[in-house]
Amino acid sequence: SAVISQKPSRDICQRGTSLTIQCQVDSQVTMMFWYRQQPGQSLTLIATANQGSEATYESGFVIDKFPISRPNLTFSTLTVSNMSPEDSSIYLCSVEIAGGPGNEQFFGPGTRLTVL
Amino acid sequence: QKEVEQDPGPLSVPEGAIVSLNCTYSNSAFQYFMWYRQYSRKGPELLMYTYSSGNKEDGRFTAQVDKSSKYISLFIRDSQPSDSATYLCAMSPYSSASKIIFGSGTRLSIRP
Numbered sequence: 001s002a003v004i005s006q007k008p009s010r011d012i013c014q015r016g017t018s019l020t021i022q023c024q025v026d027s028q029v030t031m032m033f034w035y036r037q038q039p040g041q042s043l044t045l046i047a048t049a050n051q052g053s054e055a056t057y058e059s060g061f062v063i064d065k066f067p068i069s070r071p072n073l074t075f076s077t078l079t080v081s082n083m084s085p086e087d088s089s090i091y092l093c094s095v096e097i098a099g100g101p102g103n104e105q106f107f108g109p110g111t112r113l114t115v116l
Numbered sequence: 117q118k119e120v121e122q123d124p125g126p127l128s129v130p131e132g133a134i135v136s137l138n139c140t141y142s143n144s145a146f147q148y149f150m151w152y153r154q155y156s157r158k159g160p161e162l163l164m165y166t167y168s169s170g171n172k173e174d175g176r177f178t179a180q181v182d183k184s185s186k187y188i189s190l191f192i193r194d195s196q197p198s199d200s201a202t203y204l205c206a207m208s209p210y211s212s213a214s215k216i217i218f219g220s221g222t223r224l225s226i227r228p
Contacts, residue, residue: 004159040124040220041220042120042122042204042218042219042220042221043160043204043218045215045216048215092159092160094159104150104162104165105162105216106162107152107159107160107161108159109157109158109159110157110158110159112157
């Protein structure tokens with residue numbers, strides 16, 4: 001498994017501003033993921049972040065709105081840009097650990113974002 | 117139609133009861149099936165995973181996959197108040213779980 005921390009754990013932001021969320025892992029991992037979880041909803045994958053390459057975004061998510069950095073094998077950031085109330089959600093990072101017939105994903109505790 | 121359907125609940129049962137949580141799916145390519153448990157204000161925690169059809173048991177938890185019916189289940193025996201959480205099923209079409217499709221989660225409450 002892996003120990004994953006996220007900062008901040010929660011924030012309240014004003015419309016039009018940006019917030020950068022940090023994800024730190026206690027071991028080196030190749031694949032990191034960013035998800036959004038809206039109240040009562042499932043997890044929606046925003047993008048996959050591999051070290052040394054551009055992040056791969058899912059349909060409906062764009063780099064200008066959700067820029068991602070992956071400077072090394074233990075760290076990633078997700079920025080939520082030009083925020084609106086619709087961006088209020090929980091943002092989660094996860095990592096993939098190789099092993100077994102499939103590669104399990106382990107999640108951080110999440111960042112609870114409220115946009116006013 | 118969503119790729120993965122899961123009854124959101126809430127489901128409330130007395131302590132000691134057997135709990136059955138279920139998901140259906142439409143993509144026959146799914147091979148790798150997982151259950152995550154998410155406590156309030158926490159990230160999802162991997163509970164169990166199974167590959168292809170069959171059963172897998174881990175303590176009080178049993179995961180069951182029926183690929184012919186596109187139906188997966190998680191059974192919790194001797195349920196405890198500490199089992200109160202949201203349970204998310206998840207599945208992937210490849211042996212690598214790189215892209216996981218999640219159900220919407222079932223909120224479970226165990227009454228003491």
